[in-house]
Every structure is written in structure tokens, then in C-alpha cells.
Amino acid sequence: MWTVGRGAWRVGTAWLAGAGWAAALGAMTLGQPESSPPGPDPLAARLEQRLATDIVPLMEQYCYRCHGAAKSKGDIRFEGVASMPDIMAMADDWETARDRLTTHEMPPEEEETQPTEHERLTIIQWIDDALAYYPPDAPVDPGWFTIHRLNKPEYRNTLRDLLGIDPSRVDLAAELPADDTGYGFDNIADVLSMSPMQMELYLDAAERAVELGLGPIVGVHPEPVPLRPLVAPRNGQPLAGGGHMLYANGDVVARVDAPAAADYEIVVTAWGTPGGEEEPRLSVRVDGREVQAFAVEARRDAPAEYRVPVRLAMGNHKIVGAFTNDFYIENVADRNLAIEDISLAGPLTSTGIERPEAYSRVFFVPEGRGEEGSRLAARRIIGRFAAGAFRRPVKDEEFRRLMLLYESARKAGDSYEEAVRLVLSGVLVSPSFLYRSLDNRHGDEPGTVYDLNDYELASRLSYFLWSSMPDEELEDLAGKGRLRDPAVLREQARRMLADPKADAFITNFAGQWLLLRNLDRLDIDRTKFPEYSSELRADMITEATMFFGDIVRGDRSILELIDGHETFVNDRLARLYGLDGVKGSEFRRVALDPGSHRGGVLTMGAVLTVTSNPGRTSPVKRGLYVLDELLGSPPPPPPADIPRLEQSAAAVGEDATLREKLAVHLTNPNCAVCHRRMDPIGLAMENYDAIGRWRDTQDGRAIDVSGELPGGVAFNGPEELKRILLAREGDFVENLSRKVLTYALGRGLEPFDRPTVREVTGEVRARGDRFGALVEAVVASEAFRSCRGREVGP
Numbered sequence: 071m072w073t074v075g076r077g078a079w080r081v082g083t084a085w086l087a088g089a090g091w092a093a094a095l096g097a098m099t100l101g102q103p104e105s106s107p108p109g110p111d112p113l114a115a116r117l118e119q120r121l122a123t124d125i126v127p128l129m130e131q132y133c134y135r136c137h138g139a140a141k142s143k144g145d146i147r148f149e150g151v152a153s154m155p156d157i158m159a160m161a162d163d164w165e166t167a168r169d170r171l172t173t174h175e176m177p178p179e180e181e182e183t184q185p186t187e188h189e190r191l192t193i194i195q196w197i198d199d200a201l202a203y204y205p206p207d208a209p210v211d212p213g214w215f216t217i218h219r220l221n222k223p224e225y226r227n228t229l230r231d232l233l234g235i236d237p238s239r240v241d242l243a244a245e246l247p248a249d250d251t252g253y254g255f256d257n258i259a260d261v262l263s264m265s266p267m268q269m270e271l272y273l274d275a276a277e278r279a280v281e282l283g284l285g286p287i288v289g290v291h292p293e294p295v296p297l298r299p300l301v302a303p304r305n306g307q308p309l310a311g312g313g314h315m316l317y318a319n320g321d322v323v324a325r326v327d328a329p330a331a332a333d334y335e336i337v338v339t340a341w342g343t344p345g346g347e348e349e350p351r352l353s354v355r356v357d358g359r360e361v362q363a364f365a366v367e368a369r370r371d372a373p374a375e376y377r378v379p380v381r382l383a384m385g386n387h388k389i390v391g392a393f394t395n396d397f398y399i400e401n402v403a404d405r406n407l408a409i410e411d412i413s414l415a416g417p418l419t420s421t422g423i424e425r426p427e428a429y430s431r432v433f434f435v436p437e438g439r440g441e442e443g444s445r446l447a448a449r450r451i452i453g454r455f456a457a458g459a460f461r462r463p464v465k466d467e468e469f470r471r472l473m474l475l476y477e478s479a480r481k482a483g484d485s486y487e488e489a490v491r492l493v494l495s496g497v498l499v500s501p502s503f504l505y506r507s508l509d510n511r512h513g514d515e516p517g518t519v520y521d522l523n524d525y526e527l528a529s530r531l532s533y534f535l536w537s538s539m540p541d542e543e544l545e546d547l548a549g550k551g552r553l554r555d556p557a558v559l560r561e562q563a564r565r566m567l568a569d570p571k572a573d574a575f576i577t578n579f580a581g582q583w584l585l586l587r588n589l590d591r592l593d594i595d596r597t598k599f600p601e602y603s604s605e606l607r608a609d610m611i612t613e614a615t616m617f618f619g620d621i622v623r624g625d626r627s628i629l630e631l632i633d634g635h636e637t638f639v640n641d642r643l644a645r646l647y648g649l650d651g652v653k654g655s656e657f658r659r660v661a662l663d664p665g666s667h668r669g670g671v672l673t674m675g676a677v678l679t680v681t682s683n684p685g686r687t688s689p690v691k692r693g694l695y696v697l698d699e700l701l702g703s704p705p706p707p708p709p710a711d712i713p714r715l716e717q718s719a720a721a722v723g724e725d726a727t728l729r730e731k732l733a734v735h736l737t738n739p740n741c742a743v744c745h746r747r748m749d750p751i752g753l754a755m756e757n758y759d760a761i762g763r764w765r766d767t768q769d770g771r772a773i774d775v776s777g778e779l780p781g782g783v784a785f786n787g788p789e790e791l792k793r794i795l796l797a798r799e800g801d802f803v804e805n806l807s808r809k810v811l812t813y814a815l816g817r818g819l820e821p822f823d824r825p826t827v828r829e830v831t832g833e834v835r836a837r838g839d840r841f842g843a844l845v846e847a848v849v850a851s852e853a854f855r856s857c858r859g860r861e862v863g864p
């Protein structure tokens with residue numbers, strides 16, 4: 071924080087020394103539409119407001135005695151400082167004050183009046199924010215790129231697209247450790263570490279991925295192989311040489327694992343004893359279905375083979391030889407069937423083997439004749455697979471090492487296909503597969519800007535919108551050198567958002583930004599809320615995800631996230647919301663009536679539940695959610711010694727309302743500075759209970775949802791709260807722009823990113839606040855298309 075803050079400080083003070091504050095903020099309009107010149111900087115205004123309302127009263131109490139108008143100890147005077155130019159002109163003084171506050175050197179210990187720890191923290195955090203201030207119209211700084219390990223969703227989806235492994239059937243990422251999160255997301259490069267244990271798991275997963283994607287190694291086996299054991303019912307008798315004699319209708323059962331979908335031949339060795347007018351009847355069945363029947367004329371001294379051609383899918387099968395026409399007259403006739411053996415031949419031919427789709431893509435050339443022919447085929451197969459896995463052309467030294475592994479396996483006795491598969495497994499544990507990196511030879515030089523090459527842009531774009539590797543069209547454009555054109559990037563972003571694979575962005579981004587993932591960790595008290603179930607929780611998440619996805623795919627205004635007029639429900643969720651006419655478990659779009667209590671994410675069950683406590687609502691969590699997730703202006707964290715609400719509210723009695731208990735916070739100066747911002751917002755949503763149901767009363771009392779924000783802005787209930795939020799639509803658009811940019815870059819935003827955020831926000835606003843405009847502006851930004859080296863701290 072300090073290194074970055076001082077860097078931003080130097081930019082601002084240099085401009086002040088040169089052209090002055092007005093020129094610094096007003097003269098530079100990088101990336102702004104001509105019709106929308108930059109206005110007053112909202113962040114500067116918020117810092118100035120916090121100074122006036124939160125900091126100055128504390129400094130009057132603790133600081134102005136020595137650093138005020140009457141006395142300026144050390145020639146430092148804080149009294150009268152009110153604007154960002156004033157603040158920036160005193161950069162060194164504020165740094166000193168921050169250091170002295172942190173070490174408790176200021177105020178001096180002999181002063182009788184000392185700030186509480188929370189008051190001290192409030193001042194320090196404001197100074198940190200002020201020191202980190204970066205003028206929004208400074209020259210764009212693209213920031214750095216950190217080598218980026220694939221997180222679990224990215225790893226899962228990349229294996230799906232590379233090897234056709236369906237994660238809904240086999241999830242190879244499930245055994246990997248959970249990813250850490252940073253800045254609200256799990257794709258932040260700085261927190262995606264790799265432990266030795268994790269590397270072992272990747273080795274195991276790589277071997278499994280190759281076998282799952284390509285299927286097991288399957289050769290041609292035309293000779294039948296006996297199946298063991300053979301199991302017969304109690305009315306059978308084992309034969310001396312193996313098999314069973316069936317004295318009554320019954321089955322001899324064998325099981326087999328077919329290595330691949332292919333053509334096979336079942337061979338049943340049998341003989342019978344006649345009785346009556348018919349020969350014993352043998353029914354050959356596969357998985358309960360008769361495939362062929364025979365009249366068995368063979369006798370004990372000359373058993374016969376009864377052959378049945380079948381096509382088996384890969385996997386386990388039940389093969390049965392059944393006796394179906396038993397006949398018995400005592401001392402006259404006794405028809406029986408003996409089954410000595412059941413065997414299986416196959417796969418019979420290589421052309422009949424049905425392999426996974428990825429097999430033909432990977433082994434796209436035949437083996438070739440002789441060792442040299444095999445080696446040439448292996449070179450082509452390994453080279454193409456590695457290029458796809460690495461998301462770029464393979465470097466000569468990388469390819470040389472891969473071929474050395476192939477040669478080593480062949481010398482050790484591996485077959486051609488075994489050796490190739492070993493190399494493919496090696497590719498899947500290569501850093502070039504597990505990590506996204508850049509070919510930047512100046513990565514340690516903060517002053518040198520590097521433009522991402524086309525393959526790096528293809529990878530950054532695909533992992534942004536698909537959480538997976540580039541597809542063929544992106545690879546083709548990269549090979550032609552066209553992705554460095556911002557217009558082509560924008561076009562590709564539009565195409566990719568329309569692709570089903572964009573579900574990854576919708577699910578991962580919305581799940582983390584809106585805190586939907588946290589629902590699984592919230593244990594709602596079902597004695598108080600018996601309607602709440604795992605199914606209802608899943609419905610809530612589905613509604614919020616579908617709603618967000620509809621805005622993304624429909625290129626609708628992002629302001630509908632605050633106050634939309636439609637939602638998606640099934641019958642279970644409709645009952646919770648009191649919506650009529652919805653039947654069945656399938657989700658469908660529902661238009662909301664003008665008087666509905668629903669509309670926008672704040673009124674959705676998922677958001678209302680995740681911002682509650684297990685047994686009751688939490689106006690504090692709901693207020694914090696609005697300030698942090700929607701407006702991007704969270705209060706500082708509370709002091710560690712702040713008592714629980716139940717403890718601090720004991721003075722007002724057990725029968726007090728939640729509003730009355732929360733009012734205790736406002737009587738404590740340590741609490742009031744934050745709670746006067748959060749509590750009114752959360753209390754405005756008290757008509758929704760802890761699982762999002764509407765209510766007008768609680769415990770027989772009418773619920774008071776009126777409130778007043780700092781500055782005297784009064785409102786009453788969720789609808790008026792949404793109107794206040796829409797009046798701050800610029801803050802919401804900027805905050806969502808920051809969130810999407812953070813997710814796209816895979817790093818936290820720094821003060822120097824403010825010009826980029828301003829450019830992105832300006833384009834979004836100029837294009838009707840459409841979500842597509844937000845994505846396009848992000849991918850066309852310099853921060854997305856380039857980077858520089860990272861500063862190394864002292």
C-alpha cells in the first residue's frame with residue numbers, strides 16, 4: 071500500500087507543481103467520449119467528505135492543539151485542510167502523521183485525551199486512502215502481469231476442451247485443494263500458489279485425464295478369452311472340467327469389462343441331453359436382452375461352440391447363457407443343458423473400435439511403418455497436442471524435451487501409443503499448461519511496457535469469458551496476428567459472450583461478486599425457517615445466476631441489476647415470493663407487476679439470505695453489502711473489541727426491536743462512524759425476513775423501514791432505497807467496472823488503475839450502460855492488452 075500510495079502521490083504533486091490542480095484534473099481526457107467531458111472526481115469528493123465528517127472532528131479533539139491555527143508544532147498545520155489539493159500539498163506531513171499514529175507516538179503519551187483504537191484506525195485508514203489517491207485522468211498505466219496458475223474451474227474446463235472430459239461425469243478438479251481468493255475472486259494470480267502436495271495431485275490427475283479423454287489402450291484380440299468366474303443358480307451342478315450342468319431353467323452368468331466400444335464375439339461352449347421333441351434351448355443374453363438363441367444338438371462327447379457377434383459399449387456388461395425349455399418326465403425324459411465355458415473375443419478389428427471423440431483429434435495421423443515412421447507420427451501428434459495445451463506454438467527446447475521423453479519410453483519397452491500417452495501426461499503437468507504466463511523479457515522493469523502477443527491475448531480473453539483455453543477461431547486469429555487489433559478483440563468478445571461456454575463467466579463472476587457461493591456455507595436455522603431447504607437454496611442461486619446471465623447475454627442495462635422488472639422463478643421460489651400462476655420445477659421468466667416487492671438483486675432470496683444471520687436478519691450485513699458490493703465504498707473494518715449486538719443492546723431490554731438494539735451502536739462513537747452509513751440501508755430492507763420472504767410485521771409490531779443517510783437524505787423502504795441507489799448510478803457503474811476489470815486481469819486494482827477504470831466507465835455510460843459495452847471496453851483497454859514490470863518493495 072505504501073509503495074503504491076507514494077507513487078500515486080508523486081504523480082499528483084508533480085502535476086500540482088507544473089500546471090496546477092485544475093489542469094491536472096481537467097486538461098487530460100484520455101479515452102473519454104467527446105460528448106462526455108470528465109466532471110468532478112467522485113473519489114476525491116468522497117475523500118473530502120470523509121475528511122470533513124469523520125476525520126476533522128477527531129483531529130479537532132486530538133491533533134489541533136499542537137497542529138492547528140493557534141500552534142503549528144514542527145511547522146505542521148492540519149487545521150483548515152479541506153480539499154485534495156490541500157491534502158496532496160502536505161504529502162510528507164500526512165505520511166509522518168500516519169507513521170506516528172501507528173506507533174502511538176501521536177498524540178504524545180502525556181496527553182490526557184487519547185483516541186480509542188477504532189478512532190486511531192479510522193484516521194489511519196483515511197490517510198491510507200488519501201495517500202493512495204490517483205487522479206483519474208493521469209496517463210494510463212497498464213500495471214503488471216503475474217504468472218497465473220489455472221484455478222479449479224479453469225483447470226476443469228481446459229481439460230474438457232482439450233480432451234473432451236465431461237466434468238459433470240468425472241471432475242478431475244474435485245480432488246484438488248480449494249483455491250484461495252483475493253479481491254473477491256478466486257482467479258487472482260497472487261493467491262494461486264502451488265504446494266508439493268498439490269503437484270502430486272496434478273500428476274495423478276494428468277494420467278487419469280489422458281486415459282479418460284482417449285480411453286484405455288485397446289488392441290485387436292480376435293481369439294476368445296474365457297470369462298471367469300461363471301456363476302450358476304442353485305439348480306445347477308458344477309462340471310468336472312468347468313462350467314455348469316443346468317437341470318432346470320436357469321442362467322450361467324459371466325461379467326466382462328469391455329475396454330472400448332467395439333465389435334466382439336461371444337463364444338458359448340455347450341452340449342445338451344435330449345428329452346421330448348425339442349433339443350435344449352440356449353439363449354445368449356447381454357445386459358438382460360436376448361441377442362441370439364440356439365437349439366443345442368451337441369452332446370457330452372462333442373461339445374459345440376455357439377458364436378454370437380455383438381457390439382458392446384465400453385464398460386461392464388453381464389453376459390448370460392440361459393437354459394429356457396426344461397422338460398422332465400420321471401423315468402421317461404430329462405432335457406438338460408450343460409454350459410462348459412463362456413468366452414469373449416474382441417475387439418475384432420481396429421476399424422470397429424469406437425473411441426472417445428478426443429482420440430481421433432489427438433491421434434490424427436496413423437502410426438506409420440517402422441520405428442522411424444512411428445517417430446515421425448509421434449512428433450506431429452505431440453507437437454499439435456502441446457501447442458493446444460500451452461495455448462501457443464511450442465518452443466524448440468520444449469519440443470526437444472518432450473521427444474526425449476518419448477524416446478526414453480520407447481527404449482524402456484513401451485509401445486508406440488504408451489510412449490505417446492506418457493508424453494501427453496507430461497504436457498499436462500508442464501508449467502506451460504498449468505500456468506498462464508507471458509513471453510516478456512523485461513518483466514522486472516517497471517518502466518518498460520510490454521504489448522501482449524496474439525496468443526497471449528487469445529488466452530487472456532478466453533480465460534476471462536470462458537474460464538478455458540482458446541477455441542479454434544481464436545487460435546486462427548492469433549496465428550494471423552489479428553488479435554492485437556482492438557476492433558477484433560471487441561468482435562471476439564461479442565461472439566464469445568453468445569457462446570454457451572460464457573456460462574462459466576456468468577456463474578463464476580456472479581457467484582463471487584454477488585456472494586452466491588457463500589450460501590452453501592450459511593446454516594439457516596430451520597426450526598425458525600422450516601421452508602428453507604437445500605432445494606430452495608439452489609433455486610435462489612439459480613434465479614440470481616439466470617437474471618445476471620440474461621443481462622449479460624441480452625446486452626441489457628446493468629442498472630437493471632438494481633431495479634429490474636423481470637426475474638426467473640419456479641413454483642417453489644414463486645411460493646416464497648407470493649407470486650401466483652407459476653407451476654412446476656422448471657424456471658421461467660416472470661414479469662413483475664408494478665406493485666411487486668421484487669425487482670433487482672437486492673430483493674432476491676439469494677442476496678437477502680446470504681446477508682442474514684442463521685436465525686434472523688442482519689441490517690448491518692445488508693447495509694455493508696450495498697456499500698461494498700454495489701457502490702464500492704465499504705466502511706473500515708470494526709475494532710476487534712466491539713461487542714456483539716446482543717451484548718451491547720442488553721440495556722434496551724429483550725423485547726426491543728432490532729432497530730432499537732442497533733440504535734445502541736449510534737451512541738458509541740467507535741461504532742457510529744460506520745453504522746450511521748450501514749444501518750439505515752439495512753433497516754430499509756427489514757420487510758424481508760432472513761430467507762427473503764416479505765413481511766409487514768414482526769412479533770406483532772409494524773416494521774419501521776424509514777431511514778436517513780448522512781447528509782440528511784431520508785427514505786422509506788426498499789423501493790425508495792433503490793431510487794437513491796439509482797441516483798448514484800455512476801458509482802454503481804464504476805464499481806461494477808472495477809469488479810469486471812479485476813476479474814479480467816486476475817489481479818487487484820491499484821490506484822494507478824483509476825484512469826483505466828475511468829475510461830471503461832466512460833464508454834459504458836456513453837453506450838447506455840450495456841453489459842456488452844463493459845466487456846468490450848475492458849478487453850480493448852491498455853491494461854488488458856499490455857503490462858509492465860512490477861515494482862519490488864524495499
